Amino acid sequence: MSIVPGDLLLSIAAHLDNRADVFSFSLTSSRFFTTISSVLYRQVTLYSAAQCSTTLKMxxxxxxxxxxxxELIIKPGYLSKPDNRFFDSEVASAAVRDVATAKVLDALVKFTWDFDDLPFYDDMWFALRVCCGQLRYIGTSMGTRVPTLRSHLFDFVDLQGFSLYLKRSFFESHLDIFSDDEQPISRRFWNMLMDKCPNLQELVIDGVSPFPVDARTLSAARWPNLRRLVLGDIAVDWLPGAALTAPEAKSPFIEFLEAHGPTLQSLGLSRSNVSHTRLATMSPDAVKLRSFTGTLEQLHSIPHMHKYLECVAFREPLRTREVTALAVAGLLQKLTSLTKLRISFMLHSMYDSGNLLRSLVASCPKLIHLELACGHKPSFQLEQFAKTIRGFSKLRVLHLTIIKYPGDENISRGASLIAMTNPRIQDFSLAFLPPAYPFGFPFPLITFLPLQFRSRESGSFTLTCDRHGLPQSLRAFERRRLLWPFGWDNRIGRGGTSMT
Incomplete structure (x- = not known):
């Protein structure tokens, strides 16, 4: 094995299914580990303060x-309890600061802090900026705490990407922080993005709330190289004075989109950003998107972009009481280049889903990647679903989330049905959502009621076929999460490989 060329080892590692397999392969010998480290550690994601402390120290x-x-992604609260969040933020941010000041992250290009709030130690940003010369993408979360006027978060220059994820606690107390030009924090935030980062290529300001954050200042920005823009519940579309009564008037945000049309390829919107009527005022061919995320009405209002779109995701579930399967299919048929679709439905009844699935198959013949979710009511029987999606002749990746049909197969059997019927699908996942409780009870308050604790089952599967294209093996990892009362949580996972 010592004579195996390094490029061959890297090629093998690149084709393995998951990081666990890559790690096992790297332990074959010290030479293998040294060679494969570039694949194994290209992206590092840490899910707890303990992982941050141990891995970053290493x-x-x-x-x-x-x-x-x-790329380094820090999620210190992912596996922790709420009462430990303050301590976790302190430990994780200190560990990041220490590894950055050691000047060993020579190739770090992207860093993301994904937590309920800002990092405990603000000088973590200083260490990253000063000691990681290749760093060009920054992401952070913001909750109850907002940066101080002297925060090092605002000192970055010449970033190519910036992501800000607003948590629920932020929306509850800081709705005007990005709109009031009189606030020093607001001025520093926009000054960093608009003046110090003229080459920005990606901007994400995301968050979910019924009360959107006012960020109209964004419309005044101009980034000649902007390629991707994602906005959550952020209010950016407005018209001054009498212009509100002119139906054809263009808002500053529409002018912003048109100004970035030559480079903008991916756009993610929410209902809070811009109404579909204003979106329709955009000049034809001003923007040629390849990827779009938004509402059904917003997609319908930009017909001149339909022929360019390759990836579409609906931000909100489509309610079958309000929109029919034919209406959705009619719109999707116009997306002649569509290869990737993420769509979810809230079913009015158990009988809404049959025509729904057939209409999707008929309207998206080029689909390679499908993420489909159906909630509120049981939808598909898995055996019939597996047969129907054979109409997706080019489908390779599938993610299905449904409420289990009464008496239907379990996760393992359902996955086998999908694999045997659709051997061309290489990777797929299957998840069963818990049904709604009768009477609205979150758990059985009265012991004699025939109610059980709910659970969420899911599984990830990788299918391998022989040289004739017939199913040979199915690698599986299944999870079951019991939804206990009072916030208790219990996760059960198991993996394995079955021969079919």
Whole structure:
């Protein structure tokens, strides 16, 4: 094995299914580990304060490994309890600061802080900016705490990407922080993005709330290289004075989109950003998107872009009481280049889903990647579903989330049906949502009522076929999450490989 060329080892590692397999492969020998480290550590995601402390400390003392890290994602609260969040933020931000100041992250290009709030130690941003010379993409969360006027978060220059994820607690107390030009924090935030980062290519300001944050200042920005823009519940569309009565008048945000038309390829909107009537005022061919996320009405209002779209995602579930399967299919048929679709439905009844699935098959013949979710009511029987999606002749990736049909197969059996009927699908996942409780009870308050604790089952599957294209093996990892009362949580996972 010592004579195996390094490029062949890298090629093998690149084709393995998951990071666990890559790690196992790397442990074959010290030479294998040294060679494959560039694949294994290209992206590092840490899910707890303990992982941050242990892994980042290791990277401090192993520069030959740390030099391969190009993307670092920190999620210190993912596996922790709410009462430990303050401590987790302190430990994780200190660990990031320490590994950055060690100057071993030579190749780090993208860093993301994904937590309920800002990092405890603000000088973490200073260490990243000063000691990681290749860093060009920054992402952070913001909750109850907002940056101080002297925060190092606002000191970055010449970023190519910036992401801001607003948590629920932020919307409850800081709705005007990005709109009031009199606020020093607002001025520093927009000054960093609009003046210090003229080459910005990606901007994400995301969050979900019934009360959107006012960020109209965004419409005044101009980034000649902007390629991707994602906005959550952020209010950016407005018209001054009498212009509100002119139906054809263009708002500053529409002018913003048209100004970025030559480069903008991916756009994500929410209902809070711009109404579909205003979106329709955009000049034809001003913007040629390849990817769009938004509402059904917004997509319908930009027919001149339909022929260019390759990826479409609906931000909100479509309610079958309000929109028919034919209406959705009629719109999707116009997307002649569509290869990737994410769509979800709230079913009015158990009988809404048959025509729904057939209409999707008929309207999206080029689909390669499908993410489909149906909630509120049981939807598809898995055996019939597996037969119907054979109409997707080019489908390779499938993610299905449904409420289990009464008496239907379990996760394992359902996955086998999909694999045997559709051997061309390489990767797919299947998830069963818990049904709604009768009487609205979250758990059985009265012991003699025939109610059980709910559970959420899911599984990830990778299908391997022989040289004749027939199913050979199905690699599986299944999870079951019991939804206990009072916020208790219990996760059960198991993996394996079955021969078919």
């Amino acid at each position: 990277l401090r003392y192993r520069p030959e490994i740390a030099r391969h890290v190009r």
